[in-house]
Amino acid sequence: MHHFEYHNGELHAEDVPLSKIAAEVGTPFYCYSTATLVRHYNVFAGAFDNHAAQDKPLVCFSAKANGNQAVLTTLAREGAGIDVVSGGELARALAAGVPGERIVFSGVGKTREEMRAALEAGIYQFNVESEPELEALNDVAGSMNVKAPITIRVNPDVDAQTHEKIATGKAENKFGISWGWARDVYARAGAMDNIQIVGVDVHIGSQLTSLDPFAAAFRRVAELVQTLRDDGHTIDRLDLGGGLGIPYDELTPPHPDDYAHMVAQVVGNLGCQLIFEPGRMIAGNAGILVSDVIYVKQGENRRFAILDAAMNDLIRPSLYDAHHGIIPVKAPDSSSTYETYDLVGPVCETGDTFAKNRELPVLQSGDLVAFLSAGAYGAVMSSTYNARPLIPEVLVNGDQYAVIRPRPRIEDLIGLDRIPDWLKD
């Protein structure tokens, strides 16, 4: 469910025609819908209302999916917490007005500086992923005379049945503490002066389209909670990570209501506060990427639509073989004829291919197309490869819109570099 629809023959974001935004900000650009962001957050957070066995869960939007300040602020106003994976994201969350007690810090490589900043901000918890990290955190917290609240991210060794580059819950992945060692690591954490154990954390991967891997992981975690409590630890919180998929193509991922129902069944009787870290599920379908057709080029056996967007703007197709729906901004009608295109960008890489053999109404130079489901892992993963400045981000809210990240000038990009003295004359 999203708010990008055809009205009066052309694609709108909520009440704003995309051609109007394109005329003002130029192409390519990302466009997000406030109504969709807010709706997804509330559908997810609200799904747990019927399972009132425990307190309201803390839903921490995963900033790595979309870290724009306006997006974080929109969600923070709805009551969302933020899941951060770097000091930079921590700073973003704080700048968006998210209080420390709604911030959780995940990631395998937190530095001491990042730990210090997070302790200063009074974050809710660190999700610790290794013993060396635990020792460093104990050390940093000790030097500040505070106790660091932690969960340990356990690796339940289940197959998330998703793309290998976004599966994180198998023993061979770099994430979390190996299942068989979890008890020992909790014992070590329990003996540290400046560590306060508060719960258990698990996140098995992204873009999951079935509840089964979640349920398998959560069942293991539920057993672990009992064991850890028997060992004398206080386990009050369960952070179940993110990972719920969205419909990019024909696969229909589970509805948040069904997810919440399963969660309640598997871990509802443990009396833990639940924490979730959804990213894609909130932001994915709340954003599109609008691009212009530069040329239509006839190859020997294929027809290429060469767009002004490229892999540096949206890397998911080349990185994850990801599928994005691509539709014309001008609505097709009964008189439209269709042709098959490979949609590619101008970057000098064969990998700069968004889609092959897509049927689209006949495209011409100057036509606008929209990539659907580009609100998560889109702008945040972009780069300036081929000296292409980052593209603008626009946020729509009803009939209003605002540029929430302007397009830099090429001079700004060049100006980031410095010429050493020996090259100056």
Ligand SMILES: *Cc1c(COP(=O)(O)O)cnc(C)c1O
């Ligand atoms: C990436 C990530 C998430 C968010 O995953 P989604 O699939 O976008 O919901 C949550 N938690 C952690 C630890 C992550 O690395």
